Amino acid sequence: MATDSRTVGVLGAGTMGIGIAIVVLRAGHALVWRDLSNDQLEQGVDAVRAFLDRSVSLGKLPEEAASAALSRIETTTDLEALGSCDVVIEAIFEDTALKAKTFGELDDICREDTLFHTNTSTLSATAIAAGSRLPGRVVGTHYCNPAPLMKLVEVVRARQTSDDAYHRTLEFIDSLKKVSVTTADAPGFIVNRFLVPFENDCIRALAAGLGTIESIDAITAKALGNPMGTFRLLDIVGLDIHKAVSMSLYEQLRDPRFAPPPLVDQMIAAGDLGRKTGRGFYEYERERAFGSGTASAVGR
Amino acid sequence: MNILLIGETRRAAEIAALAAASGVRVTLAAEEGNASDEFQARAHGTLAALVAAELFRDNDLDDAKALIQVGSGTTEPAAVVEACPENLAQKLEALRTAEARNPRVPFVTTTSVLSVGEIAASAASPGLVVGLSFPGAAHTNPVVERVAGRQTDPRSLSAASDLAKVLGKEVVDVIDRPGFLAQRLLVPYLNDVVTCLDEGLATPEDLDVALELGLGYPNGALMVLDEIGLDVHLERCDALYAQLGDAHFAAPALLRRMVDAGELGAVSGRGFRIGVNKEEQA
Numbered sequence: 001m002a003t004d005s006r007t008v009g010v011l012g013a014g015t016m017g018i019g020i021a022i023v024v025l026r027a028g029h030a031l032v033w034r035d036l037s038n039d040q041l042e043q044g045v046d047a048v049r050a051f052l053d054r055s056v057s058l059g060k061l062p063e064e065a066a067s068a069a070l071s072r073i074e075t076t077t078d079l080e081a082l083g084s085c086d087v088v089i090e091a092i093f094e095d096t097a098l099k100a101k102t103f104g105e106l107d108d109i110c111r112e113d114t115l116f117h118t119n120t121s122t123l124s125a126t127a128i129a130a131g132s133r134l135p136g137r138v139v140g141t142h143y144c145n146p147a148p149l150m151k152l153v154e155v156v157r158a159r160q161t162s163d164d165a166y167h168r169t170l171e172f173i174d175s176l177k178k179v180s181v182t183t184a185d186a187p188g189f190i191v192n193r194f195l196v197p198f199e200n201d202c203i204r205a206l207a208a209g210l211g212t213i214e215s216i217d218a219i220t221a222k223a224l225g226n227p228m229g230t231f232r233l234l235d236i237v238g239l240d241i242h243k244a245v246s247m248s249l250y251e252q253l254r255d256p257r258f259a260p261p262p263l264v265d266q267m268i269a270a271g272d273l274g275r276k277t278g279r280g281f282y283e284y285e286r287e288r289a290f291g292s293g294t295a296s297a298v299g300r
Numbered sequence: 301m302n303i304l305l306i307g308e309t310r311r312a313a314e315i316a317a318l319a320a321a322s323g324v325r326v327t328l329a330a331e332e333g334n335a336s337d338e339f340q341a342r343a344h345g346t347l348a349a350l351v352a353a354e355l356f357r358d359n360d361l362d363d364a365k366a367l368i369q370v371g372s373g374t375t376e377p378a379a380v381v382e383a384c385p386e387n388l389a390q391k392l393e394a395l396r397t398a399e400a401r402n403p404r405v406p407f408v409t410t411t412s413v414l415s416v417g418e419i420a421a422s423a424a425s426p427g428l429v430v431g432l433s434f435p436g437a438a439h440t441n442p443v444v445e446r447v448a449g450r451q452t453d454p455r456s457l458s459a460a461s462d463l464a465k466v467l468g469k470e471v472v473d474v475i476d477r478p479g480f481l482a483q484r485l486l487v488p489y490l491n492d493v494v495t496c497l498d499e500g501l502a503t504p505e506d507l508d509v510a511l512e513l514g515l516g517y518p519n520g521a522l523m524v525l526d527e528i529g530l531d532v533h534l535e536r537c538d539a540l541y542a543q544l545g546d547a548h549f550a551a552p553a554l555l556r557r558m559v560d561a562g563e564l565g566a567v568s569g570r571g572f573r574i575g576v577n578k579e580e581q582a
Binding site for chain 2: 144150151152154179181182183184186189190191193194195197198201202205209210211215216218219220222223224225226227257
């Protein structure tokens with residue numbers, strides 16, 4: 001175990017909470033994991049165990065390390081249990097007021113030097129920090145999904161973040177063996193700020209008949225070198241999630257590039273949310289594009 | 301196969317190197333002199349880069365170099381390929397040169413941002429004009445966009461595919477709208493990153509690292525711009541903004557200032573990332 005191991009609180013046992021819990025445990029830290037629901041926590045621990053077991057069977061983690069990691073988990077539904085934490089990372093529902101209120105409650109529970117990290121992808125770290133009476137300790141840390149596999153963490157300096165909290169946050173991210181980049185507290189930070197409007201541009205190009213699902217994916221994946229075509233990626237993300245992120249950024253930035261195009265609403269209305277419903281831009285049973293226009297590229 | 305090449309841009313040198321590496325004889329339509337010597341040196345340099353990237357065998361290098369000639373070709377080319385700077389006047393001058401030398405041969409414009417139909421409108425035989433747009437570096441990017449103007453005849457379209465196949469490219473058919481697909485999608489994204497850099501969102505290095513590790517892009521946007529050339533990107537912005545009137549295509553002020561200062565990226569040795577040390581970035 002690392003000599004500088006800390007006690008880390010994680011709030012929320014959803015997808016991001018589970019991913020962050022794995023990252024924290026793998027780095028040798030002790031985990032106090034809080035969710036409102038015991039069932040959710042049980043499922044979370046099962047997911048962590050399954051992930052660690054797979055790492056062992058792939059030879060990426062010694063068996064003792066996996067069982068030691070599991071023994072460092074303490075689950076609770078009680079916020080009071082986070083009193084001993086050096087760092088608290090919240091990965092709860094994307095709602096500014098809820099996140100802000102939670103940090104306010106933690107003010108009465110945690111030491112004054114406890115770092116409060118908010119894992120938000122589209123909300124303002126500044127607005128969330130405002131919920132704490134010691135807002136200087138609040139720092140945004142945006143983990144990319146899936147957190148155990150993605151190396152990047154966007155560190156967001158809220159307007160109130162103190163230099164001390166910022167520097168201790170960089171050290172903590174380093175202890176997780178992640179690469180941090182520092183961004184201003186601007187909507188979407190870096191990754192979503194540039195990805196989401198690009199995706200919407202691709203959808204608008206499709207709707208305008210500038211290309212087909214296949215030709216636009218060929219250009220984005222092969223010509224521009226992205227790891228996969230934009231429409232394949234959107235099908236994995238889910239059109240409902242894409243719409244929510246787009247709307248959040250559009251409302252903050254008021255730039256039409258961020259607005260989800262009408263085709264997104266149509267697809268959601270038809271239940272074509274992507275891989276999770278079996279059909280989005282592609283049909284997964286038959287492995288072909290769905291609803292791609294037959295617009296000819298010749299002579300238009 | 302042999303082609304007549306018009307233009308002495310970096311793009312033209314990439315095409316000459318790619319063609320020669322593919323066994324195609326390239327004749328540069330120019331007078332022999334300093335400019336054409338420089339062009340040949342650049343094309344030879346690009347060939348050497350292909351060898352270094354293990355995309356081409358070393359022992360064929362001299363054969364390939366010999367395929368690139370300057371002046372008048374002896375046989376009729378399969379196509380005339382123009383790779384002039386991205387402004388209509390120079391494209392039309394290339395068209396005149398082609399018509400004077402080979403009036404019945406398909407004229408392939410490699411424009412990324414101008415209209416194939418608009419170039420065709422000035423041609424004696426508009427049906428001969430067709431587009432092959434290289435979305436990245438012509439010698440390494442696996443894809444080429446084939447552009448049909450409204451006037452393009454089927455024979456010219458198949459001549460363009462034949463050439464693309466000999467050059468080893470996957471052809472993606474696109475319609476004649478500003479920026480086709482690749483630049484239409486790429487330019488607003490690159491401009492947005494430059495604008496956010498100017499507004500202090502993050503350092504150049506952190507912006508690129510986030511895009512590389514967060515999205516899996518092989519290079520961050522600022523390194524991409526350094527490689528494209530800031531002057532080349534500026535030319536694209538100006539052409540696309542003029543046609544689309546959409547502010548997302550307008551060149552960001554920072555880009556223009558850097559071009560004014562001669563900071564063009566890899567070609568000048570200084571850009572957003574290249575030639576800039578960490579202290580300067582912070």
